Amino acid sequence: MDAIRVLTLLLASALFITGFQLDNAIIPRSEILSGGPPKDGIPAILDPRIVDLGDAGFMYPDDPVIGVVINGQARAYPVKILNWHEVVNDTIEGVPIAVTF
Amino acid sequence: MVYSRTIDDTALSFGVSGRLYKSNVLLYDHQTESLWSQLMARAVAGPMAGDRLTILPSHRTTWRFWSAxxxxxxxxxxxxxxxxNYTIDPYEGYYRVSSIWFPVGNVRKDLPAKERVLGITIGNEARAYPLSRITQDAGVIEDVVGGETIRIQIDPGGEISGVSDDRKTLLPHLFVYWFAWQAFYPDTTVYASSR
Structure with missing residues (x-):
């Protein structure tokens, strides 16, 4: 990657991370830091595709998962997907949940 | 951790803010653009500052165990x-806690750098529970952190199904490498007693 592209990316990042209201923060503002990828640089999952056990050929037995049971419905979230997205916005049996890692 | 994302009858949806607090990722909600601390389960800035998310019971285990x-x-x-490419760990070669990654440095020798720990902070006290030590037997570990009595529920198979206080309120906790935990909480204590 050449220097111009790096500079452009840095500028774009700087623009993206502005814009949150911090004046009423309940934690010290000075401790809210920018770090890592910019806003939405890690894309959250908003429209998760959920499949049955029989369609889970992408899973290996030792793969870690985060599992929940809501109103009797069990659902698993592979850590290898959460690694790339940080948060999955899902709904189970009418209950909206956020799965984070 | 898993949260209910309904507040005052409105379902929020969350994205990744690119901001950090205490080296932990801050989420934001698309509806109000408030910032939310994953660890505190609480909005820390913006229109919803101070509001809390309800933590739901969740399990971290293997696909083998869960699907069985x-x-x-x-x-x-x-x-x-x-x-x-979900077959690749984007943080390969780094120690990582919730979207923080950094190269290897000096590590306190209490535990092996890559020992996995359950980390809990209450008040000013941080404590690490080495998973290899606490998941040997099913049962409940009772301990005191930051002056509060806590209970860690260990299911058969070594699964940790919940951490709660003595009012049965679920408590935030993290599963992380010892290396990362001791970097964020240099004064952390380490759970030692055997049951």
């Missing part, structure tokens, strides 16, 4: 709509 215990389980597919 819940044969009817459904699962999030790797067909996410994003072009990512």
């Amino acid at each position: 215990r819940h044969p009817q389980t459904r699962i999030l597919s790797t067909r996410t709509g994003f072009d990512r």
